Amino acid sequence: MSSTEPPPRLTIQLPVVPRAPATRSPPVASAAAAALASVVGTALWSGSGAQALTAALGVVCAILALWGIDGLVGSPSRARRERRRFDDDMRATATTLHDLHRRERAELRSRFPGSAAVARAARARTDATSGALTTRASSAGPQLVLGRGEVASAVVPLPIRAPEAGEGRDGRGGVDVEAEAACARLSAAASVLDDGPLCVEARGLVGVVGPVPLARAAASGYLLQARRSRADRLEVMYAADLDAVSGADVIIEIALDASAEVTRRAGRPCRVPVDLDYVSVLDVADRRPA
Template sequence: MTSPTWRVTLPVPPTDRAPQRLPGWAAVIPGVLSVVALVMSGVVPALLVAAVVPALWVTQGATAQLVGSRRQRRELDRFESELASAEAALLSCQTAERRELEAHFPRSSAAGASGRAATTGVLVLGRGRVASSVVVDGAEAQADPRATDRLRAVRRRAQTLDHGPLCVSASTPVLVIGPGVVARSVAAGLRRQLRGGTADPASLVRVTETVPRPAPPVGVVIVVRPDGTASVTSRDGVACDVALDVSFVSLADEA
């Protein structure tokens, strides 16, 4: 299956520029100018300089801080807007990805699932969390830890896809463990996919109500609970615990 490339571009992190402040040495400038005016012109000009220059300096400093604050606010607003767009794009990409996977790897209960594993070589166990193919572009923030955490969170969400098809090779022996009709209904769906293949579906997919001792040499063990929830508890002899959304097929389908 050739999939399209889904891409999401993260926004440029906000620039970490604090409001501008006057340097410390600026405080001595009014006094220096007053001394110069006193020496050159007398007392009155010196007093005027001493009064006017600090006011002008304070005004300039306040203006610089105001401009810096506004610039910082605009940067934050821009980042928030672009990050929201990136998150919406990720959701859209993963919805499209899930739809395409559903078409290529239908559930056991889907109309087109009968005999499909025999032609594709893939058995769909059910739905669960799988790797996502969405590509995320864009650099992470370096100076702003909050922006860094939020960008990383988007990257983490892009790595996996919920409710995607969990698949194994169609030649993999499967053991379904669970109560009566519930486990048999799940097994019936898996066998439905294997129809028309070279191997007998009943020999590849077996059912038991209790864990057999010793454990049989199977590739996958699925445990189905009475409430219908299920998990893959073993893969190729290695214990695991992977949540699985299984499909239930009428037992009459095997009659």
């Protein structure tokens, strides 16, 4: 299911995924070298082995203390700053994406008005074949807007940027897994436009199945669209029984709660949720199966 001919594709850059603090090993080699130097120096200066050992122990403790302080304060603090920066960038990117989708949705609805918009235009006695509907019929042929649902967005998220692989100079490596997952979710959301027009070519047989008042209201809207866009190769019928429209190219099934799904498109089974426009247009001829 697609909205057909989306606007020119836009790109959106996702934030850089921050590194995750890596578990660091104690500086054993550095501490051992410093302790050895302390032992030798103290022994030569004082001539006392006990003093040399005490000094060596003090050096080792000092090195480990500094390492521990950096591990508790330095690296976590840097990680928190990077994560806060990432979260701020994610919020800004999500806001930008919301605005891009809002504008894209408005443009698509203008180019591909559904049954309710066409019915309003008819009641206002305006030429519903001008403007948006002319654009709709200008390429491969007229399009029938079945309703609204998820369609492919023109927004293209650029690949998720991550730090270069390997350890950094500060002993840290890898990426923040949670941040990377958040980027992946935002990337997936960018590629899908909610509440966009679900379109099919306005030709062949479209069958609407469900409670008769609802099925007739939806089918009447499709017929009104077909008449306004001069889609003379489209036939629409409605019924309460699925068997009555089993030969249709497109089938929309309506439940008792008025929710609906496209269950066949281009002759192939599918299951696509769709929000329908239910209209009552008295001057639209409808057809029910005999």
